[in-house]
Amino acid sequence: MSKSHRDLKIVVIGAGASGVACATKLLEYGFQNVLIVEAESRLGGRIHTIPFGENVIDLGAQWCHGEQDNIVYQLASQKDLLESTGPVYENYQCVRSNREVLPDNVANRLKAIVGDSLVSRQMELQHCSGSLGSYLTNKFYEMLRRPENADIDKVLANEFFDNYQKFENSVEASDSLEEVSGRGYLDYWECEGDILLNWKDKGFVELLRLLTRSRELETSSDLGVLEQRVLFNRAVKKILWNRNDSRVELQLSNGECCLADHVIVTVSLGVLKEQHLQMFDPQLPVAKQRAIQGLAFGTVNKIFVEFPEAFWPEDWTGFTLLWREEDLGDIRNTSRAWLEDVFGFYRVSYQPRVLAGWIINASGRHMESLDRNEVLAGCMYLFRRFLHWHIPDPVSFCTSAWYTNPNFRGSYSFRSMDTERLGTGAQDLAQPLTVVAMTPQSPARSRSRSRSLPQQSRCDRPIVQFAGEASSPHYYSTVHGAVEAGWREADRLADFYSLNDATAKSQL
Ligand SMILES: Cc1cc2nc3c(=O)[nH]c(=O)nc-3n(C[C@H](O)[C@H](O)[C@H](O)COP(=O)(O)OP(=O)(O)OC[C@H]3O[C@@H](n4cnc5c(N)ncnc54)[C@H](O)[C@@H]3O)c2cc1C
Known part of the structure; x- marks a missing residue:
């Protein structure tokens, strides 16, 4: 040479x-x-920070996931650039399509059931030859059948679990948890420490x-x-x-x-x-x-809506959307069918008037093909269908589109x-x-x-x-x-x- x-x-x-x-x-x-x-x-x-609302938003990566052995954390913490987001994705409310809010004691018990499965997952999946979906479904219903959970309303539990699977799909970027390898799920190592660190007002x-x-x-x-x-x-x-x-x-x-x-x-x-x-x-x-x-490589998209003022209660960090089976007929087989896969809206750090929604799978890809006004109208339909307050018209609105862009063709692997x-x-x-x-x-x-x-x-x-x-x-x-x-x-x-x-x- x-x-x-x-x-x-x-x-x-x-x-x-x-x-x-x-x-x-x-x-x-x-x-x-x-x-x-x-x-x-x-x-x-896939790091794309843009100005929005009172500050900036991230259309792609948003949080530094963990501290130990995390190279991003090591770089950013030296300059004190990161901050805990808090339990936004744990303390959310569960709202139903008839505007009922699940009482805390019911929601917390259902959250505890899936939370418990998180702990045992690491051990049990080592011996699993099937999909993450079949493992989680078996686990959830097995726990639901236990005597201490006998009083939990089965209809509510189904609605909750249906929504929870959409959330898990957003973590994986999968269309369905049946696609996700149970054992392969363990290939991913979570860094110890806070897994939801935001970049303050910087992005x-x-x-x-x-x-x-x-x-x-x-x-x-x-x-x-x-x-x-x-x-x-x-x-x-x-x-x-x-x-x-x-x-x-x-x-x-x-x-x-x-x-x-x-x-x-x-x-x-x-x-x-x-x-x-x-x-x-x-x-x-x-x-x-x-x-x-x-x-595998799948699609997850974000939906940001800015309102003139926050209309949600101080103590709400976000809310997930639980569809009642009988209400789903209102959107299935209609032009609004894609809304079934918007699974929740959450607060955004340093953005007091903004809610961020998440959408998964083919519906997320379909949303990218729709006219902006149609998407916004769909989101407003969701807000007004699930929440009982007066919802003001939004002042701005923005969605990500990771799939249609030929330079990405999706969100993550x-x-x-x-x-x-x-x-x-x-x-x-x-x-x-x-x-x-x-x-x-x-x-x-x-x-x-x-x-x-x-x-x-x-x-x-x-x-x-x-x-x-x-x-x-x-x-x-x-x-x-x-x-x-x-x-x-x-x-x-x-x-x-x-x-x-x-x-x-x-x-x-
Ligand atoms: C919605 C969403 C949320 C996410 N949230 C988080 C999070 O909170 N925390 C986290 O850690 N990660 C998150 N991620 C994942 C993270 O963003 C990605 O893992 C990471 O940014 C990928 O970086 P990369 O350099 O591997 O790929 P990319 O960022 O995709 O970079 C590849 C580059 O190649 C360019 N390119 C493509 N084709 C060509 C070509 N033919 N010629 C020249 N250039 C080309 C693209 O334009 C792109 O700039 C999220 C991703 C998405 C989409």
Whole structure:
């Protein structure tokens, strides 16, 4: 390898959390010819903070999930940027489609039943060969049959459990919990500590400021260390990775081409699923294709509604929508059927007049195709159908649309029954494409050259690498997983060129 590592051209595809983390880490290691190609006109990907109401909202990632072993927490807590959101998603009210509010004692007992199953889940799922859905259903009804729960109204319990499954689907991004692998669910490791830390009045975009060391990201005028290193509004259409010279050719949407020594792909699993057959030439190895097919990627969307004033009681942190079977006929098989999968609305930190709703599955994807006024009218129908107060007309309204955007094609990844059936996982997605090469000269080895020539041997040189949240073995579907995966691939290159942390620091 005649080139110094400083001159190697490295292209990172995608400027989401993973791409930004990877590129900034590569710069720290002293690689200087680093470029990000990004299809959107902004940094962040599924981190998307926008002004709304009295402050900002996050259309994608919103909370830092946990503290221990959480790279995002480690970065943000040094600057005191995070704050507990409190029990917003625990102390919610349960309201029925006849405007009845479940009494606290009933709601709390039903919440305790699903809460108890959370504890036993970790142990019991290890021996489960079925879906998370069948496990949770069996567990819920088994607990409901216990003598101490005999007095719980079964109709209410069904309504509650139906809603609870929608909530769990939003955690997984699954359409149905029957899709989710029971055992695969345990692949995800929850970081200890507070799992709902918000970014105060800043939004998740603050993480990008930390990574890039910039101040004014929202104006795109300051990309910090990435200044002049990001090509926006360019989608990579083709990755040609078996050229004779072992370089990788990228063809971009605007007709430009670029050659790179190393490429790091951080696009979402949704994009890979849709595009990998056309994108990679030659096609990806079978194990990689199996990972792309077997790992699952689903849609969750958010609905933000700003009211002129808060009409809900002080002590309400949010409310879930329990449909009575006899009322569902009012929307099923109508143009409002999608509303059945809006499962609740919750308060938003630093936004006293805003409620955030969540919608899952095919209904969430369908909502993206509707006219904005139709969506708002649907939400107002829900508010007025479920709540007994006068509901003022909203002053503004906004929804996310992660599925229809070709640069995402969904929200986040999970482990499905297909993942298990195909025996695949994050490690197969993360495996780099390599060519056989001679070991490169490390800076230390080069210095010793005048005295004696170092021994070189054959090795696998990574030329196309894969990062992104879905490639994280245990923190997939999160930003900390995405950042860690980006760093993992930067480290892989640094290891290949025998650069270490000390090298990184000396290059700063
Ligand atoms: C609604 C929602 C809520 C979430 N909530 C949380 C949360 O509270 N906490 C949490 O930790 N995580 C949350 N997540 C998950 C988190 O946002 C993601 O795991 C993380 O941001 C993914 O980062 P990434 O870099 O892997 O991918 P992405 O952010 O998708 O980045 C990939 C980038 O590649 C670009 N791209 C795509 N195709 C091309 C192409 N052909 N050429 C060039 N560029 C391309 C895209 O535009 C994008 O910018 C949430 C996600 C969603 C959608």
